[in-house]
Amino acid sequence: MTDAQDTAADSSLRTTGGTPPDDAESSATEAPIPLLEPREGIPPVVADEAALARVIAAFAAGSGPVAVDAERASGYRYGQRAYLVQLRREGAGTALIDPVACPDLSGLGEALAGVEWVLHAATQDLPCLREIGMLPSSLFDTELAGRLAGFPRVGLGAMVEGVLGFVLEKGHSAVDWSTRPLPEPWLRYAALDVELLVDLRDALEKELERQGKLEWARQEFDAIAAAPPAEPRKEPWRRTSGMHKVRRRRQLAVVRELWETRDRIAQKRDVSPGKVLSDAAIVEAALGLPPNVHALAGLNGFGHRMGRRQLEQWQSAVDRARALPDAALPQPGQPVTGPPPPRAWADKDPVAAARLSAARAAVSALAEQLTMPQENLIAPDTVRRLCWEPPRVVDAESVGAALEGYGARPWQVEQVTPALVTALTP
Numbered sequence: 001m002t003d004a005q006d007t008a009a010d011s012s013l014r015t016t017g018g019t020p021p022d023d024a025e026s027s028a029t030e031a032p033i034p035l036l037e038p039r040e041g042i043p044p045v046v047a048d049e050a051a052l053a054r055v056i057a058a059f060a061a062g063s064g065p066v067a068v069d070a071e072r073a074s075g076y077r078y079g080q081r082a083y084l085v086q087l088r089r090e091g092a093g094t095a096l097i098d099p100v101a102c103p104d105l106s107g108l109g110e111a112l113a114g115v116e117w118v119l120h121a122a123t124q125d126l127p128c129l130r131e132i133g134m135l136p137s138s139l140f141d142t143e144l145a146g147r148l149a150g151f152p153r154v155g156l157g158a159m160v161e162g163v164l165g166f167v168l169e170k171g172h173s174a175v176d177w178s179t180r181p182l183p184e185p186w187l188r189y190a191a192l193d194v195e196l197l198v199d200l201r202d203a204l205e206k207e208l209e210r211q212g213k214l215e216w217a218r219q220e221f222d223a224i225a226a227a228p229p230a231e232p233r234k235e236p237w238r239r240t241s242g243m244h245k246v247r248r249r250r251q252l253a254v255v256r257e258l259w260e261t262r263d264r265i266a267q268k269r270d271v272s273p274g275k276v277l278s279d280a281a282i283v284e285a286a287l288g289l290p291p292n293v294h295a296l297a298g299l300n301g302f303g304h305r306m307g308r309r310q311l312e313q314w315q316s317a318v319d320r321a322r323a324l325p326d327a328a329l330p331q332p333g334q335p336v337t338g339p340p341p342p343r344a345w346a347d348k349d350p351v352a353a354a355r356l357s358a359a360r361a362a363v364s365a366l367a368e369q370l371t372m373p374q375e376n377l378i379a380p381d382t383v384r385r386l387c388w389e390p391p392r393v394v395d396a397e398s399v400g401a402a403l404e405g406y407g408a409r410p411w412q413v414e415q416v417t418p419a420l421v422t423a424l425t426p
Helices: 003-008 049-061 106-111 122-131 142-149 156-164 184-195 197-211 214-226 249-269 279-288 293-297 308-323 342-348 350-370 380-388 396-405 410-424
Strands: 063-072 082-090 093-097 116-119 138-141
Touching: 049 082, 049 093, 049 106, 063 122, 063 184, 063 197, 082 122, 082 184, 082 197, 093 184, 116 122, 116 197, 122 214, 138 142, 138 214, 142 156, 142 197, 142 214, 156 197, 184 197, 197 214, 214 410, 249 279, 249 308, 279 293, 293 308, 342 350, 350 380, 350 410, 380 396, 380 410, 396 410
Parallel strands: 063 116, 116 138
Antiparallel strands: 063 082, 082 093
16 A cells, blocks of 8 residues: 555545544545535526626635636537536635636636635646636646545545545536536536535645655646646647548548538537547548549448538538649648657667666656656656757756756656666766
8 A cells, every 4th residue: 555545544534624524533444425415505506797796705705725627518519618617615615607608707716816726637627717717826736636646546536535535426527518507416516526625635735745745746736827828739630530540641631621621610510520520430531532422421420311411511621632732732740849759769769769768767666666657757758858869968967957948847857867867878
């Protein structure tokens, strides 16, 4: 049992609402308690400016950290916008806000300026929260805290059960949150997601402090809070599932035309692109290069349930790709801005390949010693870049400076530099 798991089994962490359980001597082996209802019941959904103003006032007057969560409609709607925002703070209770009816939550964000936000897997929710005017100045990510502390399972349900001894309701995470009105069971699930988030934060903070990792976690949280919005992905059509089968440039052009046509339709209809046309169908059309609608209709994904008008729409995209001059066809691979894929290193630069092998082994051993995933100890891409182009003089100062230049946090530089210096030294 790891230190983190040992702490997770400590019954003193099994609290709710900051209050110790009735039986202070309760055993950690007791069955977890199902958490079926929010403490104050399911709050009404905030869907107008007057109700929002009351929530803003209540949360501004609250105390301590604020638990924040957001529900999206991935797989149902276009994009990753928020369709429900949940918050909980001491003195304010729980709020469920409809960001469709109240699309500007900047007033709430301002009211919580300087307050620590507690999120689980923060990088998933921050983009959609930013869109509606909510962005924390400081945060605590309970999922990332669990990773750094060495917990083997870091989903919210697993963490709440392992650390606090409660079982959260399951089953509604993948529903269509754009549904209106939202069913009561979904709202209960949403409220419970923030019910114990601050309690979990407090327990994990104690565990990180006990392991000597609290400052590491704070540096990670600060980096997330300060990170700018992600740049739009270049040539996103290249991420179509099954692209490894598509090798000829003309076929790549078909993928691009179909993907871009699908994206325009999905955005206009506000539906998930996969509901318009599957990735598998796009790849089938690219490989088959159908010359007409009849041939297209015979391919998987373009079956009898697709109307003539739809088939003509997709065939037009294929025809556009077929008609492109060779000079306008996409290149087979994406432009490489960093090192080549590691599988090619042995042929391109055997010495660099040996460095990478030694560095990976060193990072793996250190991560195991520190009881955390390798990717949280140091980003794999950072290790690859360092090994492909190491400093001219390999020492602690030069390696540390290189790691810092690639975005490594101070605690990471301190932990991995000695091991990487050894791995990079001939």
